[in-house]
Amino acid sequence: MRIGQYEIKNRIFLAPMAGVTDQPFRRLCSHLGVGLTFSEMMSTNPDVWHTEKSKLRLAHHQEIGINAVQIAGSDPSEMAAAAKVNVAYGADIIDINMGCPAKKVNKKMAGSALLREPDLVAEILEAVVNAVDVPVTLKIRTGWDPEHRNCLQIAKIAEQAGISALTIHGRTRSCLFQGNAEYDSIKAVKEAVSMPVIANGDITSAEKAKAVLDYTQADGIMIGRGSYGRPWIFSEIGAFLEDGVQTVFPLEQKCQLMLKHIEDLHHFYGEEKGYRIARKHVAWYAEQLQPNSNFKRTFNALSSTVEQRQALEDFVTAILNESS
Numbered sequence: 001m002r003i004g005q006y007e008i009k010n011r012i013f014l015a016p017m018a019g020v021t022d023q024p025f026r027r028l029c030s031h032l033g034v035g036l037t038f039s040e041m042m043s044t045n046p047d048v049w050h051t052e053k054s055k056l057r058l059a060h061h062q063e064i065g066i067n068a069v070q071i072a073g074s075d076p077s078e079m080a081a082a083a084k085v086n087v088a089y090g091a092d093i094i095d096i097n098m099g100c101p102a103k104k105v106n107k108k109m110a111g112s113a114l115l116r117e118p119d120l121v122a123e124i125l126e127a128v129v130n131a132v133d134v135p136v137t138l139k140i141r142t143g144w145d146p147e148h149r150n151c152l153q154i155a156k157i158a159e160q161a162g163i164s165a166l167t168i169h170g171r172t173r174s175c176l177f178q179g180n181a182e183y184d185s186i187k188a189v190k191e192a193v194s195m196p197v198i199a200n201g202d203i204t205s206a207e208k209a210k211a212v213l214d215y216t217q218a219d220g221i222m223i224g225r226g227s228y229g230r231p232w233i234f235s236e237i238g239a240f241l242e243d244g245v246q247t248v249f250p251l252e253q254k255c256q257l258m259l260k261h262i263e264d265l266h267h268f269y270g271e272e273k274g275y276r277i278a279r280k281h282v283a284w285y286a287e288q289l290q291p292n293s294n295f296k297r298t299f300n301a302l303s304s305t306v307e308q309r310q311a312l313e314d315f316v317t318a319i320l321n322e323s324s
């Protein structure tokens with residue numbers, strides 16, 4: 001599929017997830033076959049860009065492949081300015097977040113709160129599209145609440161404004177993450193617009209990825225939480241979509257990927273921060289590799305990268321010995 005001038009190598013996308021899809025995770029997922037990753041959301045407020053957190057998010061230059069950078073905000077001129085800055089830092093695609101349900105974001109009338117303001121949505125999209133010469137994409141939910149599912153209206157506004165691709169998470173803002181994602185609205189949008197549509201929500205296996213693509217006829221699927229502690233899901237989906245083959249990633253390779261990922265995290269964040277960030281990822285890996293083990297608790301008590309690496313190596317040795 002194409003997004004503006006870019007040919008995306010397949011139909012598999014990694015969802016932007018603040019606090020999860022940092023550069024090391026995006027690199028890993030790209031390596032495992034994701035066609036396009038999105039950075040964590042950047043605020044449009046330049047006053048916070050000097051913070052360590054923002055600086056790490058701004059580090060676009062070390063990315064591999066196409067850099068899609070997400071911005072969130074509600075002021076059209078601020079959004080346009082933020083888009084320009086991110087392009088100057090190396091963003092190849094600007095993604096606008098109108099899907100985030102977080103109160104902190106919505107209070108400022110940004111994220112999914114914007115879905116209640118179609119006129120403002122149009123203003124923002126036009127301002128950003130006109131400000132940069134890279135493709136601009138949009139990520140939304142299906143509406144504000146089940147009584148106000150207006151994703152079709154927003155999709156048409158987006159197309160009119162020159163948006164290059166639209167991702168839809170199949171829930172409304174008020175549903176937060178409850179219930180099941182619904183794909184009827186995504187299917188309806190896909191039928192009504194001609195820009196690429198990416199279906200998102202609750203895709204946790206290769207079979208589900210194929211079923212959602214078949215049902216919605218979307219151009220691509222995007223995966224968020226389904227990749228926690230199992231980035232190899234992208235490789236499994238790739239093989240299934242390509243040849244209909246169900247593959248199971250070998251245990252030894254899973255272990256090696258985890259070790260490499262955590263080493264990259266330690267390196268990227270440094271000694272002070274690295275061991276803290278590693279904890280949640282290791283908890284997710286442990287859940288996948290050895291459910292119900294005590295390893296997570298033991299690991300969380302460690303407070304240096306050196307200790308963490310040794311513990312992970314011992315964990316891997318034990319798992320592989322058990323399985324042989």
Ligand SMILES: Cc1cc2nc3c(=O)[nH]c(=O)nc-3n(C[C@H](O)[C@H](O)[C@H](O)COP(=O)(O)O)c2cc1C
Nearest residue numbers: 015016017018041097139169201202203223224225
């Ligand atoms: C921890 C977390 C952080 C998220 N951060 C963002 C974000 O920064 N921008 C955004 O557009 N969506 C964000 N999302 C929403 C995801 O991109 C995605 O739409 C949602 O998780 C549904 O997909 P899934 O069922 O595959 O997880 C976040 C979700 C989670 C769980």
